[in-house]
Amino acid sequence: MWFPRLPSERALRLRPVEGPFAIIAVQSNHERLYALNEAAERQGLECGMGVADARAYVPDLVTRPADIDADRRFLTMLARWATRYTPHAGLDGEDGLVLDITGAAHLFGGEAAMLEDMKDRLARTRLSVKIGIADTRGAAWALAHFAPGIAGAGKTAQALGPLPVAALRTNEKTDTALKRLGLNTIADLTALPRATLARRFDMALIERLDQATGQRGETVSPLSEPPHYGVRMMLPDPIGLMDDVMAALSRLIERLCQKLKARESGARLLRLTLTRADSTAQTCELRLARPMREAARILSLFERSVAAVDAGFGIERMRLEATSVENLPAEQLSDSGTAPADALDDLITRLGVRIGIDNILRFQPVESHIPERGFAELPATAGRIDMDWHAPRPRPLKLFAPEPITAAPARRPPSRFSWRRMRLETASTTGPERIAPEWWRPDESWRSGLRDYWKVETRQGLRLWMYHTPQAPGWFVHGLFA
Template sequence: MKRRVVSIWFQRLPSERILRARPVDGPFAVTLSEGNHDRLYCLNREAEGQGLERGMGLADARAYVPDLVTRPADIDADRRFLVMLARWATRYTPHAGLDGEDGLVLDITGASHLFGGEDTMLADMQERLARARLSAKIGIADTRGAAWALAHFAPGIAPADKTSATLGPLSVSALRIDDKTATALKRLGLNTIADMTALPRATLARRFDMALIERLEQATGERGEAVSPLSEPPHYGVRMTFPEPIGLVDDVMAALSRLLDTLCLRLKTREAGARAILLSVERVDQTRQNVTLRLARPMRDAPRILRLFERPVGEIDAGFGIERIRLEARDVENLPAEQIGEGGLVEGEALDDLVTRLGARIGLDNIIRFQPVASHIPERSFTHIPAAYGRVEAEWRLDHPRPLRIFPPEPVTSDAARRPPTRFSWRRMRLETATSSGPERIAPEWWRPDEAWRSGLRDYWRVETRQGLRLWMFHTPQAPGWFVHGLFS
């Protein structure tokens, strides 16, 4: 059976992906930052019709087309969209894969007759993509290289066994070579593929590298080229059906233990960990109960996960008996091997287990931790992050002591000007200063608007009173006044 390959080229994939969700009337372009400059990465038809080209600087483009609407490029989103299109293409053949950043390649050998022939298949592809508001050029030929050449330079169908004759009139750029090599060939007078095939291969090999010969032979079919289908994402799900219904918690936990061993081994093989595990219990009356265990960190340790399931499993209503249970790992993340510490746990795992247990009762989003922030302003030196979805990656610098309790500045009554007052009133208490140290001058961050710091400089002092309070006070030189900002333990 003669091999047949389809190449689909989406020449405006990044822009049309965005316009499908947010249509724009008029010229539109997707921009990509290169160094300190923004350049046009992809254009719609209106922008191309007004003379704009890919690679043009954004400033120059706006000078030509003032009403140009732009959006920044998202390479990852474009990749995911292309993968989605590859999955759609499996309706024609299971051998559908990606071809670069903007194309698909399909091996339709033995599949075209299911759609009434290649002409009918090609028309169906074009119609469906047009309804999806996607511009696509399609080529069908005996080889992957020939199909790519047709899609980019002469869309259509190449008759079987006539690949060389079909490629002959096309430009040498249709061989999937870089622009530098194509320019060098054209300077030698080799403008078409037919001009190249007329020369001895040894002559081309002496002037150019073997990559050019390889591309030529792949296009003409003298050298094979595989079509790699898109691999399916791994599925992390296991199930168990019982010969007789069960209802005891111990029986469910025993079955869960066996399923977890299988599931975690599958995760370990791919060096992955689960953030959430769904337990689905099906009873004999065909009703189903789902329990989702959300974990504070990616895990694949079966004994630890089993202990965390004890409370949720105890709350399951078995009814007249359970005949089937199923486990599925969700929110799977990469989890490379780590060094095991004392007690057989990786550092921090005991705390993560505690967060998981608390999160099962009050929700993981309600458990927060402090994250250091690079700022010398006391109120901005930390932020709150969910304990389950973040790690403390920085440390607080302790160049100067900071109180454990910080609150909004509270004014004190005093007649002192620069030095800490000997006697002052705060929170209706009359206090006397025993010792003091300072000052530590902190200036406001002028690049951030903050009403609390519009008073300007602050001179901070650590003041210990005779009444036993250890206060963190500051003085504002530009508007003389004393305030208490924190309390040491």
């Protein structure tokens, strides 16, 4: 199955456009057409054409940037849809699917009926597709790209004969060389002795020819199912005591952690579903501050949630599922058997069980010289950010909104001034540190312009962080050092 307009049709499904439309991508530092819709193709545009040239031909051309990842996800979704025809469905490049329908075609009334059903269903979803069915994967690809249809059983060579040599999935250099020798079709190629082809070209051409004609096998790799991190337990008799529930939960967690460990993953969100004897269910969720797969620790964190469960006439079924999973590769542990940051993350998780983990915030550094933007408040579950950037000079421990002082106007810190109804005398000063506003960010408090910051120690024992504004002379206190 070949989708010649997959990127453009995927984008048009989200936001339809009337008239010529194209997806553009940057190739060799130039914007070029990456995919087109049918209207753009009818006006003579081709993939690979420069955007400027395309607009000269078609002034009303509508364009959008390419999203390769979204195209890949969409193609994967189509591959999962194709499993309605056969369980052996996989990806073929960036714009195709390959299906092994051996033993499945009769369930849809034969190959012809299956092909028409595929076309009808995809047409209703506004997707263009070209399909080839043959005995081999190479022949099916060739038919889909150059002569859509069905090659009957045992007629693969006959169907491939009139197709161009590019149908063998060879590279452009080999195709050009074959055409220069007058070998335009696959029939011309097969008429030559294999020894001649082997001497003139590399073995890749022979391999592709053998795969297309069936002399060499080529497998279909179906999409692998995403890992499922869920375990369940059916209890022989209903249970209601917390100790019994925790004992059963311990077994579920052990099994789940084995799955996580096998894939070097850790759970961030766990959901425990308890089904009672009256078929009603209660759910307990545990959000973790870090990926985790240590069974003993996870079990202890569930105690508070399980204690709040109303067992009713007893619990008959239990299901534990990790609904959010992150990579957790093996790492060197400390002498105590725990990683250095585990204790803090466990504390955050325990507090989160009580007050909600979203209510716990953590300060993270931000690359900005502006004091108010040097940090950000993020949820504790966001994790820590490792940064090499540091402010060029120490920042005060306590930062507050700038407060004006009463002093004689001067460019250097005044020897005597009043602040918060206190009369202070300057003992020593360090500075200045000039900080300019970030012009690309609107900020009312920084529209006054430059600031010259000074560290001022007073004889009264206060260590102030003060600044002077040259453009509108004035002194302000912005923070306190410890």
